Amino acid sequence: MYMLSFLPVVVGILERGFIGAFIVMAIYLASRVMKFDDFSIEGTFGLGGAVVAWSLLHNTNPWLALLLGCIAGGISGCITGLLHTKLGLNKLIAGIVVTTMLFSVSINIGGANVALGNAPTVFSALHNSSFASLILLASMALAVAFIFIWYMKTESGFILKSTGINEQFVTSLGKSVPLYITLSLIMANALSALAGGIFVQYSGFFSAFGNVGILIAALAGCMIAELIAINMFIMALFGSIIYQLIIAITIELQVEPSWQKLITGLLIVVILVVKKLENKKIKGSVAA
Template sequence: MSSSFLPVIVGILERGFIGSFVVMAIYLASRIMKFDDFSIEGTFGLGGAIVAWSLLHNTDPWLALILGMICGGFSGCITGLLHTKLGLNKLISGIVVTTMLFSVSINIAGANVGLGNAKTIFTFAQNIPYSTLIILCLFTFITAYLFIWYMKTENGFMLRSTGINEQFITSLGKSVPFYITLSLVIANSLSALAGGVFVQYSGFYSAFGNVGILISALAGCMIAELVAGNMFLMAILGSIIYQLIIAITIELQVEPSWQKLITGLLIVVILVVKKMESKKTKGLNS
């Protein structure tokens, strides 16, 4: 492989691993719980803001990520309560929280801030070749396998069942609002984790860095759904493939300002492919 292509491939993998946390969050909220949660975009920025502020105040980088996840989880809890307790529409609940988080994030870390020489989770191994890629790879796969394990537990079964049949959960004497809120807490913790890792990876925080992250993650999720396998593992592959597509557009010298349009068109193409496959399957079964 040409040495000029190696940094590009490594960058695609690194960004793909970071993006896979948000893809997992989308899959958990949208596909498992049938809750299209817009607050995931806001918590990505919140996680980044918390981590940036923490690192600039000499906080341990791993502790900074935990703080970001806690704040992200709390935001997800608010989204869940707005829907289950106040009766707000699912989409509206997420939009309201995302809107509020934009102001919160700016007041925490400002509009733009660089980390300077602050220590990150990558600092300790910076002299090891491809250390950033290795750390992100291990971190991502450990997270995916933890979710695979969790979904096989009784609590994970209840969470999945809530998304399939709420009446079944009620008949067991379990609280549907609890499992809805729990799923949003987990999903938004994941998104905040992604935002925090991205800030440590890039070395800066921007209040506008989370804009479009939801649609990008949705594209990664839909790509992952085209591949057979466990979705928490396929989320990693889907995110990497999405980053590869974006890298190809850059290589073709497409202006970055067109990337969101390309992402939207990609989602439309995937929807058309899935619809054609569905019709083909129905035709064979009839």
């Protein structure tokens, strides 16, 4: 009986973990691959949710609604890239400016709080089956992860990675550094918007404040994934799930939800300490 009552909790952790994996992949792509700490990823999560909510309430196909959300996120990422590469705005400032603007855009598109009601979603045909929803979310997350793994092995993917490592090398190949910086931000923000759109369809409502703190949560998931570090796009799934598991444990221990952001921040500090100790250990073994 206990196992049966615990099963929905596990399924919920996995479902939220797979949704969060899209944002973790977005953080990894922007922050780790391109070395661009993009704050607009938080704004595009809300934008994707707003576009999807508006689309569903206007009888749009739920899959098309997700596509529209991705496009909106990609355009926002493009704006962040152009602010940095064309106007010379600092990376952090460019992301903050876009996120600030996106809050107004999102609230005007989707409203402050909107329930989807009986609007069809990608989960509607699953007849409220938790396992079917879990399989769908896992399939979507894995599909996106494998697409990015494939892309990173292409010439374009190689140049994109090289841009984050050595811009001079990319320039020497006759490739445009601003183009690849902007491309990475388009993809990262499209991923974040996709996560926002999926979350709205999964939860059945949109909140203009639903994206608050999502960036720090995704960063925690990304750092957990880096501790495992096999293939980051696959490990993003596990990092996100482990983070959701930690949050679920705090809820099980009856920790007030208002403490979750503090717990997330402390988790990041702990991971940083662990990574620093590991690096010292590696340097010590090499020196020996």
